[in-house]
Amino acid sequence: MKPAPTLRESMKRLYPHVRPIAPRLLLGLLCALAASVMALAIPQVLRVLVNDSLTPGGSASGVWLAAGLVLLLGVLEAALIALRRQFVIGPATSVETGMRTSFYRHLQELPVEFHDRWGSGQLLSRAMSDLNLMRRWMAFGLIMLVVTSLTVGIGVVVMFLTNWILALIFLAAAVPIMIYGFRFRTSYSRVSRRSQDQAGDLATAVEESVHGIRVLKAFGRSGEALDAFNEQAEQLRRTEIVKAKSLANFSLVVTLLPELALGASLVVGVLLASSGQVSIGALVAFFATAAVVAGPVEFIGPLLAMTFTAKTAIDRHYEVMETRNPITSPAAPARPSEPRGELAFEDVHFRYPDTQDAAGDILNGVELRLRAGETLALVGVTGSGKTTLVQLVPRLYDVTGGRITLDGIDLRDFDLADLRTLVAVAFEDTTLFSSSVRDNVLMGARTESDADAEALLAEALEVAQAQFVYSLPLGADTLIGEEGLSLSGGQRQRLALARAIAAQPRVLVLDDPLSALDVRTEELVEERLREVLRGTTTLVVAHRPSTVALADRVALLQDGRITDVGTHIELLARNDHYRYVIASLTEEPVDLDSGYDDEEALA
Numbered sequence: 001m002k003p004a005p006t007l008r009e010s011m012k013r014l015y016p017h018v019r020p021i022a023p024r025l026l027l028g029l030l031c032a033l034a035a036s037v038m039a040l041a042i043p044q045v046l047r048v049l050v051n052d053s054l055t056p057g058g059s060a061s062g063v064w065l066a067a068g069l070v071l072l073l074g075v076l077e078a079a080l081i082a083l084r085r086q087f088v089i090g091p092a093t094s095v096e097t098g099m100r101t102s103f104y105r106h107l108q109e110l111p112v113e114f115h116d117r118w119g120s121g122q123l124l125s126r127a128m129s130d131l132n133l134m135r136r137w138m139a140f141g142l143i144m145l146v147v148t149s150l151t152v153g154i155g156v157v158v159m160f161l162t163n164w165i166l167a168l169i170f171l172a173a174a175v176p177i178m179i180y181g182f183r184f185r186t187s188y189s190r191v192s193r194r195s196q197d198q199a200g201d202l203a204t205a206v207e208e209s210v211h212g213i214r215v216l217k218a219f220g221r222s223g224e225a226l227d228a229f230n231e232q233a234e235q236l237r238r239t240e241i242v243k244a245k246s247l248a249n250f251s252l253v254v255t256l257l258p259e260l261a262l263g264a265s266l267v268v269g270v271l272l273a274s275s276g277q278v279s280i281g282a283l284v285a286f287f288a289t290a291a292v293v294a295g296p297v298e299f300i301g302p303l304l305a306m307t308f309t310a311k312t313a314i315d316r317h318y319e320v321m322e323t324r325n326p327i328t329s330p331a332a333p334a335r336p337s338e339p340r341g342e343l344a345f346e347d348v349h350f351r352y353p354d355t356q357d358a359a360g361d362i363l364n365g366v367e368l369r370l371r372a373g374e375t376l377a378l379v380g381v382t383g384s385g386k387t388t389l390v391q392l393v394p395r396l397y398d399v400t401g402g403r404i405t406l407d408g409i410d411l412r413d414f415d416l417a418d419l420r421t422l423v424a425v426a427f428e429d430t431t432l433f434s435s436s437v438r439d440n441v442l443m444g445a446r447t448e449s450d451a452d453a454e455a456l457l458a459e460a461l462e463v464a465q466a467q468f469v470y471s472l473p474l475g476a477d478t479l480i481g482e483e484g485l486s487l488s489g490g491q492r493q494r495l496a497l498a499r500a501i502a503a504q505p506r507v508l509v510l511d512d513p514l515s516a517l518d519v520r521t522e523e524l525v526e527e528r529l530r531e532v533l534r535g536t537t538t539l540v541v542a543h544r545p546s547t548v549a550l551a552d553r554v555a556l557l558q559d560g561r562i563t564d565v566g567t568h569i570e571l572l573a574r575n576d577h578y579r580y581v582i583a584s585l586t587e588e589p590v591d592l593d594s595g596y597d598d599e600e601a602l603a
């Protein structure tokens with residue numbers, strides 16, 4: 001495993017984002033520094049006031065002057081603090097937005113295999129709360145850490161100039177604080193990472209239960225889901241307490257030690273003043289400066305905590321951003337002038353990254369050729385790898401051996417965007433986006449004018465037998481998806497099918513897109529599909545004999561290979577396994593793990 005980056009390494013990653021706003025951050029820093037100087041100047045005014053005006057015979061006008069000066073310095077300090085906010089808040093928010101957008105873009109680019117591995121809540125918390133933490137640190141934590149350190153530094157120098165003995169006593173407190181600070185850094189960073197990871201897992205749990213709310217309710221498992229959630233929430237609470245205790249202990253040390261040192265300096269200071277080694281004015285200035293310095297010193301604990309939390313947030317952000325996408329376009333992509341749609345699988349091997357070695361390849365030497373314009377049904381028992389095979393065509397995953405070609409060109413030699421224009425997919429598990437029916441259906445369509453788009457929409461809806469759209473409250477403008485109107489499974493499937501048709505691809509991949517339709521509707525869809533699919537190469541995963549009927553030929557997937565290809569009638573006549581699969585399709589789906597005991601009986 002890669003060692004965790006150091007604080008410097010983590011912060012350096014922000015540089016490209018911070019560079020454009022660096023001038024404004026610098027101005028913000030200067031304002032904050034000037035505000036601190038104002039605060040530190042007030043004790044010096046007090047020194048002059050005590051030494052010159054508050055002594056017997058001192059001038060009264062000096063008191064007024066000093067009071068005016070203190071007021072002016074106070075007003076200036078407040079104005080500079082407001083100015084600092086003005087300078088940094090806007091740019092820091094832009095950095096946050098920019099980083100969030102690139103994060104989203106990167107998520108879109110990352111392969112399906114990445115999304116298989118990562119919980120959605122983890123990605124959500126990285127996109128939202130981690131970047132929020134980072135922005136707050138940049139706009140406030142970073143600047144205040146620099147200002148606080150400088151204020152303490154300048155304050156200590158002023159204290160040394162005022163009286164070095166008293167300053168030395170005060171400074172003695174810094175040694176244990178620094179030692180404790182190192183321990184705090186390690187322990188706080190660790191617990192902060194744990195807390196942010198656990199918050200991500202908790203978000204995944206919320207997301208999962210919201211998505212699965214129907215199943216949870218139907219099976220009466222809401223109580224169990226709540227218990228599991230409670231357990232995770234409790235873990236996070238415990239981590240947060242450890243985090244808060246760690247910060248509280250550090251803050252105690254940082255607050256208490258300077259106070260103790262100040263007490264000791266007070267005793268020594270009074271002794272020095274009584275022996276005339278230090279003036280009363282200098283003593284007052286020393287303690288007023290110490291009071292100004294003590295504030296930032298106490299503030300260092302929360303600021304360091306904020307810095308370590310921001311570091312964790314940045315690390316978590318870059319863990320995703322630095323994940324490379326192996327499925328990319330080549331430098332010089334191939335562009336067939338007139339794509340015909342001839343699809344060929346040549347000795348295709350595939351295994352998922354988490355497939356056990358002992359399990360062997362899921363696809364183990366697939367050989368299959370689809371002629372241009374042909375419709376081929378893929379049939380096999382449950383778990384035989386049909387979905388896996390069709391997902392290779394739009395390169396949702398890449399083959400691990402062999403190759404797939406379109407018109408003789410390896411899919412990996414196409415520009416990805418071009419390939420995904422040539423290939424359209426409709427899955428059984430349909431996803432609709434929070435948008436209008438029109439936007440959902442025309443997602444992959446390329447039309448010149450609004451009239452073309454309308455005509456295409458009407459045709460796609462008609463072929464997919466999705467005329468129900470016209471009776472929705474706003475017709476094709478009705479908002480659907482998560483934030484819109486809920487549709488039935490069959491309605492969703494018909495829209496997904498219409499979406500694939502409207503894309504007018506050369507190769508259409510249908511992963512059992514008709515499973516939720518009633519037999520009559522399926523017949524109608526098939527009839528129309530047969531007409532519009534003429535000329536489109538179609539690979540359709542069939543779970544029902546009626547879907548098989550749509551195809552010119554059928555391919556049988558068995559043990560990771562295509563073991564037979566022919567028409568439905570031919571395969572029925574000559575292939576035992578095909579008869580077994582077709583028989584099982586008519587009945588309940590057969591699980592691969594259930595074995596083939598019934599196969600002989602059917603043969």
Ligand SMILES: Nc1ncnc2c1ncn2[C@@H]1O[C@H](COP(=O)(O)OP(=O)(O)OP(=O)(O)O)[C@@H](O)[C@H]1O
Pocket residue numbers: 116352354355362380381382383384385386387388389
């Ligand atoms: N994302 C994944 N990661 C790891 N293994 C997977 C993944 N998706 C599927 N598998 C495994 O790959 C094998 C083939 O699955 P696939 O979904 O391709 O089968 P199928 O023939 O389409 O099944 P069904 O008819 O039930 O839809 C199964 O053993 C499954 O457990």
